[in-house]
Amino acid sequence: xxxxxxxxxxxxxxxxxxxxxxxxxxxxxxxxxAFSQMMNGIADLPGVKVLGNMxxxxxxxGPSTAAPWTTYVLADVPDIETVTAACNLFRTIxxxxxxxxxxxxxxxxxxxxxxxxxxx
Numbered sequence: 238x239x240x241x242x243x244x245x246x247x248x249x250x251x252x253x254x255x256x257x258x259x260x261x262x263x264x265x266x267x268x269x270x271a272f273s274q275m276m277n278g279i280a281d282l283p284g285v286k287v288l289g290n291m292x293x294x295x296x297x298x299g300p301s302t303a304a305p306w307t308t309y310v311l312a313d314v315p316d317i318e319t320v321t322a323a324c325n326l327f328r329t330i331x332x333x334x335x336x337x338x339x340x341x342x343x344x345x346x347x348x349x350x351x352x353x354x355x356x357x
Contacts, residue, residue: 242315242316243351243352244284244286244313244314244315245313245314245315245316245317245320245349245350245351246311246312246313246314246349246350246351246352247311247312247313247314247320247323247347247348247349247350248309248310248311248347248348248350249279249309249310249311249312249323249324249345249346249347250304250306250309250345250346250347250348251301251306251307251308251309251310251343251344251345252300252301252302252303252306252307252343252344252345252346253300253301253307253342253343254300254301254302254341254342254343254344255300256341256342257300257342257343258299258300260342264332264333264335267332267333267335268332268339268342268343270332270333271330271331271332271333271339271342272339272342272343274326274330275326275327275330275339276290276310278323278326278330279310279312279323279326280312282314282319282322282323283315283319284314284315284316284319285312285313285314285315285319285323286312286313287310287311287312288311288312288313289310289311290308290309290310290311291308291309291311292307292308293305293306293307293308293309294307294308301344306346307343313352314349317349320347320349323345323347324345324347326339327339327340327343327344327345328340
């Protein structure tokens with residue numbers, strides 16, 4: 238029997254909140270910088286393999302309070318603790334020196350499953 242664990246296939250569903258749309262241009266730039274840090278932070282977590290992402294911003298207008306979301310990240314993640322660490326980036330990444338964290342401006346919901354292997 239192998240000790241190798243099959244990674245979780247995770248879809249991080251990310252929605253932009255109304256606070257982003259109410260932000261000044263300077264504040265929005267700080268949010269975008271924090272968002273970039275979060276996206277790179279997910280990819281840099283140990284054992285995470287980002288498979289791709291999709292942005293709905295051209296046909297999704299306004300805040301996302303539920304599905305459909307604004308953007309998605311599909312990744313293989315080694316364990317639930319790492320999924321939690323990825324979601325926690327929204328709680329911990331500061332938006333410039335505003336005193337706010339990223340979760341003021343966007344939200345995340347992680348859908349955890351497994352790769353669907355289709356027999357040939």
